[in-house]
Amino acid sequence: MRNYHISKHNSFYAIGLSYKKADAEVRGKFSLDVPAIDHILGKAKEIGIDGLLAISTCNRTELYGFAQHPYQLIKLLCDQTNGTVEEFQEVAYVYKNHDAISHMFKVGTGLDSQILGDFEIISQIKQGFYRSKKLEMANPFLERLCNAVIQASKRIKNETELSSGATSVAFASVKYILDNVDDISNKNILLFGTGKIGRNTCENLVKHSNNSHITLINRTREKAEDIAGKFQLTVRDYGDLQTEIRKADILVVATGAQLPTVSKALIYTKKPLLILDLSVPKNVSDDVKELDNVSLVHLDQLSQITDETLTKRKEYVPKAEAIIEKVKKDFLKWLETRKFAPVINALKDKLNTMKTEEIDFQTKKIEGFDQIQAEIISDRIIQKITKQFANHLKSNEVDTEDSLELIQKVFQLELHSK
Template sequence: MKNYHISRHNSFYTVGLSYLKADAELRGKFSLNEQAEKAILKQAKEVGIDGLLITATCNRTELHGFAQHPFQLIKLLCDYSSGSVEEFQEVGYVYKNYEAIDHLFRVGTGLDSQILGDFEIISQIKKGFARSKKGGLANPFLERLCNTILQASKRIKNETELSSGATSVAFASVQYIMQEVPDISEKNILLFGTGKIGRNTCENLLKHTKNSDITLINRTRDKAQKIGGKFNLLVKDYGELQTEIRQADVLVVATGSQSPTVSKALLHLKKPLLILDLSIPKNVADDVTDLPGVSLVHLDHLSQRTDETLERRKQDIPQAEKIIEEVRRDFIQWLETRKFAPVIKALKKKLKAMKEEEINFQSKKLSHFNSEQADIITDGIIQKITKQFANHLKDTEVDAEDSLELIQRIFQLEVESP
């Protein structure tokens, strides 16, 4: 499909980076916490960006919005993260207009996830949109796009097996623990951090390891208490982290900190310890592996592990893509209608004014003039003319912007905003 500007003076861009080219360390530099996201939206509003959506997960950080040039969005990302423009140029990507729409569809439906069929991203899109709306940056285009992607995601979940088997980062980590740690049901497991990945891991651990000896620690105890109460787990204070690590056979770290929370100095071990770091940025310092008996695995390694479930899911990709194409087509049709409707409406109004003027003139001039018949005939002609223009504008080979401008100029139309 030929690209044309979705907005007259701005284009719709996606700028971002993901696990495909950026490793965990680099993704960590561009990661955004809630505070940074709010600051970006505030700044975007101030510099006149019309519509902006932020999607930030452990696998990707992306800004989707309207700008005159993508650098406006890249600068916002770099200004409010610790990544530089030079680093972005090495691993980042920029999509424009229809490419950006297509990319967001693939992301939101789990086809571009680090683990195929992982639908965690859809909740991030919903949260991101709610934040944009609150910040006054959710225009009708973004609202419709997010709702349409949500619709595609639901259909793929219901009509395909793409998300079967509950495979996610949380599930992959539990699979790894079960394969690497003998007699896991009798081992001490310590979970540090109660974010979404931490909660999901906790649930998967209980379900698959048959081990109820799981201890929970979080910087804020009441958050850990909520999860602990839900799953009937032991909750300890943050101050007891060092002692609890010494007792643990497996340590799962899933905190939202911007810097490492587990360092070599914290570990005084009396037995081997397997550490899984499910955080972006990394929350476990690399030098912990200097200590004897310590094994460290990051979520990037876990995500590379493929199993039968993932292989089976690949068979459903064509069906998922077919659903995306159907839903996407409806969105594009809405977009085109929204774009062309004001001009077609103004054209119809202009032609009707010409008709009224001509009928009025002819009725005075001709003695047996039948105004009713003239009305029916001219209305039919107006309908055919406006339909012809609408079909022309929908033609993908046509430069719609130039055509819209030409129609407005020829008929001297006064077009209302959509």
């Protein structure tokens, strides 16, 4: 068994940046699409990094992994994005070992989200883990940690009301439209991009605006048709974007493109046009603001809009934190056990070898020697000795690393990699 514990030689790090210190423009420089994530995982494998998970959402980009130094992970991220190490360091955070574990719990349960209680992040962690596993960069530590975070997230969802009301950017965008546009049911709404935020926005628009004038455009028409079919909406080709913008009263942009897809040159409108850009990197050029009848709102502004349920949701934070502590405690218990399991197993092997040698010797030496009874007694003694050592190592007062070293020295143990 290869040993994936937090050790003196290899630490577990969480490195990244989020909406807290990095605006949408900076986050855009460090955002990762699926091919970029796969490339990072491939490079990490080449340089011998053992276990890595990457997540990139509109609010954050993070790498969780094992390294001798966090710079190894920072360099992997910067080499694969448009951001520099200097830009990263201005807005970044680096967490190590137990702090990194705590950070993943906080992120995965929506406590660190731009809109408190936003549970969409957990599917990003699941997706990130799936990619790591596919590229053989997921070790048992990461698997157990992700499962623990998913478990905490489920419990918080079921046992608290942290996720009641508006919890997502998609809902916040629809709320903004409802609050700022009169006669919404008669307006022409154009949705460009059908990624997760686009899909959710579309669903919320249909549910809350009572509007049947919604048109969808996506680079891949089939994806738009899938969604449109559910809600009986209109689909137009990507080539019709300019024409459809001209007809629209509201344009919602939620594409996953790395460069702006909507600019001033695309817009010829005689009537007021509200544009919501829900993309990171930004997908609407700032030059559209130069047009008199166009107003542009970006995701970061939307996220500051809170509805009345947000205050209510804050009351459930202590309960959510208590659930996290419980699940995290179980995970750390598993981690400690995993840390010393190879030594305990090697000790058991050593004692079993001693037992076999001794029983062989006594069988030859003593006539009528009861080998079966001797086996039973020896096994019970070995079980008690190893349990005694395991309990010692579990104790909070003990320096586990030093004790493990001492046990290995005293019994001259060899730890085998399987």
